[in-house]
C-alpha cells in the first residue's frame with residue numbers, strides 16, 4: 205500500500221499525464237487503485253470522462269468519510285477508481301488555513317482509503333502552498349516530473365531544500381525527466397549529466413510524444429490507446445522503476 | 453463491491469429483443485461476444501454456496517468469486533478437469549489457503565458444466581463515459597450430451613458512482629418483459645438444473661409439534677435419519693470423500709440411540725431386531741472409518757515426528773491404502789446386495805406402517821411428544837449427574853468413557869427434540885454440553901489412537917529390515933498422543949464441574965420443568 209503524490213511547483217510538466225498512465229498500469233496489474241484529483245482544473249477527471257457532482261463542495265471534502273466515499277467513481281478500466289476534482293478545490297488552501305492541525309488534515313482524510321485501495325495516486329495542481337505541506341505529509345512518495353531545463357532543475361533543488369528545512373524525509377522524493385526532446389541539445393546534455401551524477405533521480409524518463417499530447421482528444425490513457433507505442437513503453441519503464449524503488 | 457443484478461429471460465428471441473431495445477434507447481458500446489466453457493464446483497453439502505462464494509473453472513484458470521458481485525477473491529492458472537478434487541490437490545497459494553478454510557475434508561464436486569456465450573455491452577453517458585455494463589448470456593449446459601439444456605439471462609454490473617443511471621437502467625430493463633429477477637446467476641443456473649442448493653445437511657432439523665403423538669414424532673425423526681443415510685450412499689459408492697461415510701455412520705448411531713433410549717413406542721421385538729441390524733451395519737463400516745481417519749492424519753502424524761523417523765511410516769501408510777481399497781470394495785458390495793436392499797426396505801416399510809392399534813405394550817405411543825421428550829431428557833441428565841459427581845482427578849479412564857457415552861446420548865436427545873423447546877436457553881445448554889463433549893472426545897480419541905497404533909504395530913512383519921524405523925516412529929507417535937491425552941485429562945475435572953453446577957441445573961429446570 206502506498207500513496208503517491210505527483211507534484212511540481214511548475215505547471216504543464218506532465219504531472220497529470222504521468223498520474224493517468226501510471227495509475228492505469230498499476231490497476232491493470234490487478235491492484236485496486238484510486239486516483240485523487242485535487243487540481244481544480246480537473247484534467248485527470250477529464251481524461252477519464254468523469255464529472256464531479258455539483259453538490260460536492262470543498263467543505264465537504266474536508267469532512268472526509270462518507271462524503272468522499274459517495275463521490276468516488278469507477279473509471280472504464282478494471283480496478284481503477286477516481287475521486288473527481290471540483291471547482292471548489294480552488295479554495296482548498298484557504299479552507300485548510302482556517303482549520304486546526306491544518307498541515308495534517310489531508311493525511312487524516314485519505315487514511316480510510318488505505319483499506320480499500322492498494323495504491324493511491326494524487327494528481328496535484330501547480331502552485332500550491334499550504335496544500336503542499338498537507339500533500340507531503342499525506343503521501344508516502346512524491347513523484348516529480350522535470351523538464352530537462354536549468355530552470356526546472358533549480359526548482360527541484362529548491363523543493364529538496366524545503367524538505368530539509370521542514371524536516372520532511374527527502375528520500376520520499378523521486379524525480380524523473382518528462383517531455384524529453386532528444387533533438388534538443390540542452391535536453392541531451394542535462395540528461396547525460398544528471399542521470400549519471402544524481403543517484404536519487406529515476407533513470408526512466410518520458411519522451412515528448414504526439415500521442416501523449418493527443419490524450420486530450422481521445423480522453424483515454426495513452427498506454428490504453430497505443431499499447432505498443434514508444435510512449436507506452438516509457439510509462440511502463442517508469443512505473444516499473446517506481447515499483448522497484450518504492451515498493452520492494 | 454456492488455452486487456450484480458440478474459434477470460432470467462425466457463427464450464433466445466426475447467434475449468434478442470431486449471438487446472435491440474437497449475441499443476435503441478441508450479448510447480452503447482458493444483464490447484463483443486465470447487464463447488467459453490465453464491464448470492462450477494461445490495461440495496456435496498454446498499459449503500462454498502453457504503459461504504457466499506462460487507468456484508469456477510474457466511478455460512485455463514480456476515477462480516473463487518463472491519457469489520453476488522462475481523469479484524474474484526483468489527484465482528490460479530490451472531485446469532483441473534476432474535469430476536471431483538480436494539483443496540490439497542491444488543498448488544500452494546491464496547486459492548488453496550482460502551479453500552482449505554471452507555472445505556476442510558470435503559471434496560469439490562463438479563456441479564454445473566456449461567458453455568457460455570456472452571455478449572457484453574457498455575452503457576455510456578453524454579461524455580461517452582461507461583456508467584454500467586450489461587451482459588447477455590446464452591448458457592448451454594452439459595456440453596457433452598446431444599440433448600442441450602439452454603438458458604438465457606441478462607446481468608447488470610454497476611459502475612461505482614453512477615447509482616442514478618443504474619436505477620434508471622434497471623427500471624428500463626424491468627419494463628422490457630424479462631422473465632423475473634434471480635438472486636444471482638449461480639442460483640439461477642442451479643435452479644434450472646433442479647439442484648436444491650443448500651438443501652443437504654447432516655444436522656437434524658425437524659419441526660415437531662408439541663402435541664403430536666410420540667410415536668408419530670419419533671418416526672419423523674427416524675425417517676429424517678434414514679433420508680440422510682440414503683443421500684450419502686451414492687457418495688460412499690463413488691468414494692468421493694470421507695464425509696459421506698461419516699455422516700452415514702452418525703445417522704446409524706443416532707437411529708440406534710433413539711431405539712435404545714426411548715421405550716414403549718414400538719413393538720419390542722421389532723425395535724430390538726432393528727437395533728441389532730443397525731449395530732451390525734455400523735460395525736461393517738468401522739474398519740473403513742478407522743482407515744479413513746488414519747489416512748486423514750497421515751500428514752499430521754508425519755509432522756509430529758522428527759524428519760529422521762518420518763519415512764518409517766511410508767510403507768505402513770501404503771499398506772493402509774491398499775487395505776482401505778479392499779474395505780471400501782466390500783462395503784460397496786454390501787450396499788449393492790439384496791440383503792442391504794431388504795434391510796432398508798423393511799425399515800422403510802416399518803416407518804411408514806400404521807401402528808398396531810391399542811397394544812398394551814406401546815404405553816408411550818399416544819403421549820404428547822413434548823411430555824415424552826421432557827421425561828427422557830430429564831432421565832438422561834439425572835444419570836449423567838450421578839456419574840459426573842464422582843469424577844475427580846483420579847477417576848479411572850473407563851469411567852470417563854462411560855461419561856462420554858452418557859453425554860453423547862443426552863446430546864442426541866437434545867438434537868432430536870430441539871424444535872419443541874424455547875431456543876435461547878436450549879442453545880446455551882447445548883453449547884455447554886458441546887464443550888465437555890469436545891474435551892471428552894479428544895481424550896477418547898487420543899486413547900483410541902494409541903491403542904490402535906500399538907495394535908497395528910503388532911500386526912507388522914518384525915523380520916522386515918525397516919521394522920525398527922516403523923517401531924521407532926510409532927513409539928514417537930504414541931508418546932506424543934499420550935502427552936496430549938494427559939493434558940486433556942488435567943483440564944477435564946474443572947471443565948466438567950463447570951458443566952454440572954447450579955446454573956446448568958437451573959437451565960434444565962427452566963426448560964424441562966414438568967408443570
Ligand SMILES: Nc1ncnc2c1ncn2[C@@H]1O[C@H](COP(=O)(O)OP(=O)(O)OP(=O)(O)O)[C@@H](O)[C@H]1O
Nearest residue numbers: 215216217218219220221330383411412413416417
Ligand atoms: N511526454 C509528453 N509528450 C507530449 N506532450 C505531453 C507530454 N506530457 C504531457 N504532455 C502534454 O502537455 C500538456 C501538459 O501536460 P500535463 O497536463 O500532464 O501537465 P501538468 O503538469 O499536469 O500540468 P498542470 O500543471 O497544468 O496540471 C498536456 O496537453 C499534455 O497532453
Ligand SMILES: [Mg+2]
Nearest residue numbers: 219220243247
Ligand atoms: Mg495537471
